[in-house]
Amino acid sequence: MGKVVAEISISLDGYVAGPSPSLEEPLGRGGEQLHEWAMRTKTFRELHGMEGGDDDPDGELLAESVQAQGAVVMGRRMFSGGEGPWEDDPNATGWWGDEPPFHKPVFVVTHQEREPLVLGETTFTFVTDGVSAAVEQARAVAAADREVLVAGGAETIDEALAAGLVDELQLHVAPVLLGGGTRLFEGLGAERPRLELVSVRESPHASHLRYRIA
Amino acid sequence: MGKVVAEISISLDGYVAGPSPSLEEPLGRGGEQLHEWAMRTKTFRELHGMEGGDDDPDGELLAESVQAQGAVVMGRRMFSGGEGPWEDDPNATGWWGDEPPFHKPVFVVTHQEREPLVLGETTFTFVTDGVSAAVEQARAVAAADREVLVAGGAETIDEALAAGLVDELQLHVAPVLLGGGTRLFEGLGAERPRLELVSVRESPHASHLRYRIA
Numbered sequence: 308m309g310k311v312v313a314e315i316s317i318s319l320d321g322y323v324a325g326p327s328p329s330l331e332e333p334l335g336r337g338g339e340q341l342h343e344w345a346m347r348t349k350t351f352r353e354l355h356g357m358e359g360g361d362d363d364p365d366g367e368l369l370a371e372s373v374q375a376q377g378a379v380v381m382g383r384r385m386f387s388g389g390e391g392p393w394e395d396d397p398n399a400t401g402w403w404g405d406e407p408p409f410h411k412p413v414f415v416v417t418h419q420e421r422e423p424l425v426l427g428e429t430t431f432t433f434v435t436d437g438v439s440a441a442v443e444q445a446r447a448v449a450a451a452d453r454e455v456l457v458a459g460g461a462e463t464i465d466e467a468l469a470a471g472l473v474d475e476l477q478l479h480v481a482p483v484l485l486g487g488g489t490r491l492f493e494g495l496g497a498e499r500p501r502l503e504l505v506s507v508r509e510s511p512h513a514s515h516l517r518y519r520i521a
Numbered sequence: 522m523g524k525v526v527a528e529i530s531i532s533l534d535g536y537v538a539g540p541s542p543s544l545e546e547p548l549g550r551g552g553e554q555l556h557e558w559a560m561r562t563k564t565f566r567e568l569h570g571m572e573g574g575d576d577d578p579d580g581e582l583l584a585e586s587v588q589a590q591g592a593v594v595m596g597r598r599m600f601s602g603g604e605g606p607w608e609d610d611p612n613a614t615g616w617w618g619d620e621p622p623f624h625k626p627v628f629v630v631t632h633q634e635r636e637p638l639v640l641g642e643t644t645f646t647f648v649t650d651g652v653s654a655a656v657e658q659a660r661a662v663a664a665a666d667r668e669v670l671v672a673g674g675a676e677t678i679d680e681a682l683a684a685g686l687v688d689e690l691q692l693h694v695a696p697v698l699l700g701g702g703t704r705l706f707e708g709l710g711a712e713r714p715r716l717e718l719v720s721v722r723e724s725p726h727a728s729h730l731r732y733r734i735a
Contacts, residue, residue: 319692319706319716319730319732320535320705320706321534321535321704478533480730482716482717482718482732483715483716484706484709484713484714484716485713486706486709486710486711486713490535491534492533492534492698492700495698495700496700497700499698499699499700500698501697502533502696502697502698503696503725504696504723504724504725504728506723507721507723507728509718509720509721510718511717511718514718514721514728514730516533516694516728518533518696
């Protein structure tokens with residue numbers, strides 16, 4: 308069976324989104340900087356239907372992840388584009404437009420029952436019985452040898468870690484201090500997993516730290 | 522003139538000491554794990570007058586730092602061994618015994634005026650007019666080409682960063698989640714420096730991330 312990998316970009320001071328998210332800045336103030344390592348790459352731009360971008364180790368790493376992953380799990384805040392009054396819109400279509408970059412099944416952990424949403428090559432399935440159920444459904448549709456990505460946000464990754472669902476944790480540590488926002492690991496409580504380093508990959512844009520959950 | 526380097530061990534969830542420091546656990550609950558990467562090395566054990574230990578990349582990195590550094594700046598909590606009722610003892614002699622591992626001048630930022638304290642090859646000078654003054658004095662005694670180490674704790678490093686005193690920041694990221702304790706970067710306020718990655722060095726015991734302050 309494929310691994311379950313939680314993967315997220317994080318600032319050096321531990322934030323996965325900046326303060327005061329809004330419709331203009333869904334990732335919070337300064338939050339876009341967390342994703343620059345990816346957004347500048349050819350891989351990222353291709354996934355988003357754009358040309359250009361850098362062909363470099365960050366792009367290779369991103370491409371490896373995308374190829375390895377057969378299905379995605381995310382929280383409803385990630386789906387709706389950050390925390391805010393709009394996040395409970397029952398007709399939200401995500402914030403990626405008509406061609407979301409996933410091109411694979413995505414399972415959204417939410418409280419609102421809803422029919423699946425098909426946009427381009429991506430199908431969003433809404434799961435109302437928690438992150439464990441979402442990971443289970445994702446595993447069922449991913450081919451046997453492909454990974455399930457738990458993509459965020461913080462709350463969803465913390466829940467998955469605390470529930471023992473995650474095999475590996477990949478952090479993309481951006482060289483930036485946000486000074487506030489949403490922290491990873493705050494929702495773990497006493498259920499803190501033990502970690503073993505798998506690999507470190509380095510670029511000026513992010514230090515990619517990968518851990519096995521022991 | 523030598524660089525000013527702030528260097529500290531930190532958990533993956535951003536703590537430089539664990540919760541509830543006490544005389545028995547001056548680094549807080551679980552805090553010793555942050556320093557295992559160093560404590561297991563031959564370099565560390567030699568500095569502390571002990572035999573044995575591993576001769577490996579972590580030890581090499583530690584030896585390079587120690588050789589590069591001509592003087593040390595630390596806060597009074599680091600000097601007295603963590604936060605607690607004992608930290609204001611005016612006769613404290615540090616928590617390293619008669620032969621502290623520094624073997625060079627150490628400047629302790631404190632509110633209490635006090636005569637210098639000589640223990641073995643280490644002289645502790647107590648500086649009551651803030652971290653800038655301590656760094657200045659440290660620079661004056663370090664040879665021109667040797668670095669000044671700002672060794673901690675969090676408050677002292679944050680003050681030094683906010684005051685623009687630091688040229689490079691070296692974080693030893695231990696593969697551990699402490700779940701509470703003392704955070705680095707919390708005291709920066711709006712004075713958040715811009716960072717550029719200098720180098721990443723990897724071991725199973727810590728990811729050593731070095732940044733230049735832009």
